[in-house]
Amino acid sequence: xxxxxxxxxxxxxxxxxxxxxxxxxxxxxxxxxxxxxxxxxxxxxxxxxxxxxxxxxxxxxxxxxxxxxxxxxxxxxxxxxxxxxxxxxxxxxxxxxxxxxxxxxxxx
Numbered sequence: 567x568x569x570x571x572x573x574x575x576x577x578x579x580x581x582x583x584x585x586x587x588x589x590x591x592x593x594x595x596x597x598x599x600x601x602x603x604x605x606x607x608x609x610x611x612x613x614x615x616x617x618x619x620x621x622x623x624x625x626x627x628x629x630x631x632x633x634x635x636x637x638x639x640x641x642x643x644x645x646x647x648x649x650x651x652x653x654x655x656x657x658x659x660x661x662x663x664x665x666x667x668x669x670x671x672x673x674x
């Protein structure tokens with residue numbers, strides 16, 4: 567059961583981000599690769615559909631401390647290998663994916 571407990575500005579953000587990704591996948595028509603996935607993870611947008619989120623301080627009238635929300639990392643899994651190697655791997659952006667350097671990691 568999904569219980570929505572987000573501040574009013576962000577109500578529905580999970581569904582909006584999922585919808586954005588599903589639409590992008592449909593538009594890609596099977597032409598998805600690591601670069602496409604990295605660009606998707608770095609995509610900005612509205613408070614509801616942004617995939618890469620930057621600090622957004624939400625205080626409003628809600629009781630308790632303000633909420634700050636931002637993306638802290640992103641991972642793209644590569645089941646068929648990193649840069650032509652035979653073993654699976656991943657690409658990691660340790661930080662906001664629009665700014666962080668993506669690092670290739672081979673899974674052993």
